[in-house]
Amino acid sequence: MPWLVVIFLLLTAAGLYGGLYLAPPDYQQGDSYRIIYIHVPSAWMSLFIYVVMAIAGAIGLIWRIKLAEIVAISSAPIGASFTFIALVTGSLWGKPMWGTWWVWDARLTSELILLFLYLGVIGLYGAIDDKRVASKAVAILALVGVVNIPIIHYSVEWWNTLHQGPTVTKMDKPSIHVSMLIPLLLMALSFNVYYLIALIQRARVELLERERTAQWVKNRVSERKQ
């Protein structure tokens, strides 16, 4: 864990230094584009974590592996957080550039639906007392919601939108200058490491809560007593 935190801090420091200081202002958007270094990695993470959650949910559903169930439900609040960040930073970027905080277009609406899917997963899990049953229900909801993931990704190509098209995740060469691309990728890496750290933190608590009657947890509690 401590070395994960060190890697995260190093990546973030390098990414922010490159993005906020070294990279030049955008020729059209000036310095406002610098929101990209958290907006885009957050949006990527919101999709990536959802897929991880759905796959872990499916593994839990099929093989009844407890660890997979814990990874699935522990991912939900982190994914919801990144979705929230993507939406809010997008709004804060949209206001000066598009002249509006929000439009009901395909990209923004489908990302908002993603947030509701995450919140649905968290709410459903909390509503069912038997956590093994809750994990089954949550996995099915997560799997149904996967249909939204390609919709979000291709929304900027399928529909007319204010949102710009992809500049990195496309078949061609990325249409972003390397001085901006490198910090962007560093931040994406940093957010991936962050996800791992936050996931381990959540999963540890979830495991304790679930196994509260198990002998090893009782031992852990009585160790604390002394």
Added chain:
Amino acid sequence: MSIQEFFAMGGYAFYVWTSYGLTLIVLLANIIIPIVQRKQFFRQNLKQRR
């Protein structure tokens, strides 16, 4: 580039720094909340055992 220029963000300071500040708060919360929950768990279970 001076420090003032850096923080001014070409006139977009409000939008840029609000974005970064909010992100920091949300990411920190995701680390702190499980630590608090973990402490609560041990506190509650210690009480029950007494």
